[in-house]
Amino acid sequence: GEKTPAPSSGGASRRVLMFPLPFQGHINPMMQLADVLHSRGFGITVFHAAFNAPDPAGRPAGYRFVPVGVPADEDLLPTGSDADFAGALLRINERLQAPFQDSLREVLEEEERAAACLVVDSNLRGMQVVAERLGVPTLVLRTGGAACLVAYMAFPALCDKGILPPQDQSQLDMALDDLQPLLLRDLVFSTTTPHETMSTCLERIVESARHSSGLILNTFNDLEDAELRKVTNGTSVPVYAIGPLHKISAGAQSSLLAQDRTCLDWLDKQEAGSVLYVSFGSLASMDQEELVETAWGLANSRVPFLWVIRPNLVQCSEKVGLPDGFEEATRGRGMVVSWAPQQEVLGHHAVGGFWTHNGWNSTLESICEGVPMICRPCFADQMINARYVQEVWKTGFELEGKLERDKIEIGVTKLLSQAEGEKMRQRARDLKNKAALCIKKGGTSQTTIDLLVNSIMSF
Numbered sequence: 427g428e429k430t431p432a433p434s435s436g437g438a439s440r441r442v443l444m445f446p447l448p449f450q451g452h453i454n455p456m457m458q459l460a461d462v463l464h465s466r467g468f469g470i471t472v473f474h475a476a477f478n479a480p481d482p483a484g485r486p487a488g489y490r491f492v493p494v495g496v497p498a499d500e501d502l503l504p505t506g507s508d509a510d511f512a513g514a515l516l517r518i519n520e521r522l523q524a525p526f527q528d529s530l531r532e533v534l535e536e537e538e539r540a541a542a543c544l545v546v547d548s549n550l551r552g553m554q555v556v557a558e559r560l561g562v563p564t565l566v567l568r569t570g571g572a573a574c575l576v577a578y579m580a581f582p583a584l585c586d587k588g589i590l591p592p593q594d595q596s597q598l599d600m601a602l603d604d605l606q607p608l609l610l611r612d613l614v615f616s617t618t619t620p621h622e623t624m625s626t627c628l629e630r631i632v633e634s635a636r637h638s639s640g641l642i643l644n645t646f647n648d649l650e651d652a653e654l655r656k657v658t659n660g661t662s663v664p665v666y667a668i669g670p671l672h673k674i675s676a677g678a679q680s681s682l683l684a685q686d687r688t689c690l691d692w693l694d695k696q697e698a699g700s701v702l703y704v705s706f707g708s709l710a711s712m713d714q715e716e717l718v719e720t721a722w723g724l725a726n727s728r729v730p731f732l733w734v735i736r737p738n739l740v741q742c743s744e745k746v747g748l749p750d751g752f753e754e755a756t757r758g759r760g761m762v763v764s765w766a767p768q769q770e771v772l773g774h775h776a777v778g779g780f781w782t783h784n785g786w787n788s789t790l791e792s793i794c795e796g797v798p799m800i801c802r803p804c805f806a807d808q809m810i811n812a813r814y815v816q817e818v819w820k821t822g823f824e825l826e827g828k829l830e831r832d833k834i835e836i837g838v839t840k841l842l843s844q845a846e847g848e849k850m851r852q853r854a855r856d857l858k859n860k861a862a863l864c865i866k867k868g869g870t871s872q873t874t875i876d877l878l879v880n881s882i883m884s885f
């Protein structure tokens with residue numbers, strides 16, 4: 427991709443403070459943004475939770491890492507497909523607020539280059555309040571898509587109208603006129619989080635945007651033009667669409683798990699466009715039965731596959747493992763790793779499709795490499811992202827309902843070997859080209875980064 431050139435002046439006398447939410451899908455874009463700002467001359471101070479801490483290794487001079495709070499209690503680390511993620515977010519805010527205030531005060535006193543602002547994850551409204559108290563301007567980074575934020579902004583009105591929470595199953599497929607192409611089911615973000623908790627959580631996200639001096643989104647104009655305009659109207663703050671950040675940042679990667687790079691050698695030996703890459707991100711999980719169905723679905727489809735089985739992908743099960751006979755059935759044609767260098771995998775010429783949970787980063791990474799998707803969203807914004815993949819960008823389709831081997835086989839064949847899949851691939855390639863253009867000189871994201879840098883300089 428088009429990488430940021432050597433550091434240029436701009437922010438030489440200032441530091442930018444940053445606070446990512448302590449989860450992989452949030453740390454990656456925040457650290458990529460840090461790299462972009464560092465390349466414009468800013469010093470970078472990264473505040474981070476004491477758990478899921480980003481690795482300072484490989485960062486150039488000008489970076490500083492400040493741990494905040496204590497290592498996590500169980501209840502701060504939601505795991506499982508539909509764990510109470512929103513509840514954990516509220517607890518994280520509560521738990522980190524006081525220690526962050528102390529840390530921020532210290533940093534403001536001791537750092538030589540003056541802090542221009544704090545860039546905070548939109549889920550950390552609590553930290554933004556602390557910054558406001560200490561007179562530090564804030565920018566908010568939204569690590570999801572614009573469409574998702576538009577839906578979050580519409581949430582309270584849908585509750586007032588009595589549409590949310592849905593009263594019964596029959597309403598789930600109701601179209602939402604102002605949020606096309608979303609269905610009501612796409613706004614049921616979790617089945618375990620109480621409605622009140624979810625409302626509070628979304629309210630704070632929108633509040634963080636509205637209270638900021640600017641909202642940064644990891645998306646690009648050609649992808650979400652109409653949605654970005656709605657975000658601008660709905661927040662009344664400057665909106666900066668500066669993605670895809672992973673294609674602009676040239677910095678060290680920020681993976682919390684070790685990436686198994688041997689899969690790249692394996693991919694080198696596969697035919698172009700033949701491999702299905704399967705990964706469900708850092709949080710989504712499945713039960714043992716779904717694992718078995720997935721295994722046989724992949725085996726029976728007869729395509730080469732690279733499958734990421736994270737250490738905690740399967741939960742709440744005593745007997746975890748791939749079914750007997752699976753290895754023999756797929757020998758030479760399948761590879762299983764516990765964590766992959768995903769961006770490189772998706773950019774590899776051998777990869778022809780991605781079976782994903784549609785976390786925003788995965789969705790964007792797939793789009794930027796022109797890889798079509800099988801969508802299997804689990805919770806949070808994933809259903810919204812999947813809906814857009816299927817209905818708006820038309821670069822993939824959802825695998826709905828109970829996970830069954832026959833259904834998987836049909837889906838995989840459709841994506842990799844049928845005309846329908848080929849059309850999706852072509853549309854994905856168009857989007858890949860658009861993504862490449864927007865990060866070139868004069869492209870919308872590059873131009874917007876200039877505006878963002880100017881704005882930071884003016885604080």
Ligand code: UDP
Pocket residue numbers: 449450451452454681685705706707708709710734764765766767768769784785786787788789791
């Ligand atoms: N990722 C990775 N290796 C893997 C799987 C995922 O490096 O084997 C990265 C992926 O490239 C993405 C992030 O982890 O940047 C996951 O973020 P996403 O928003 O897709 O999902 P989440 O984990 O937040 O559900």
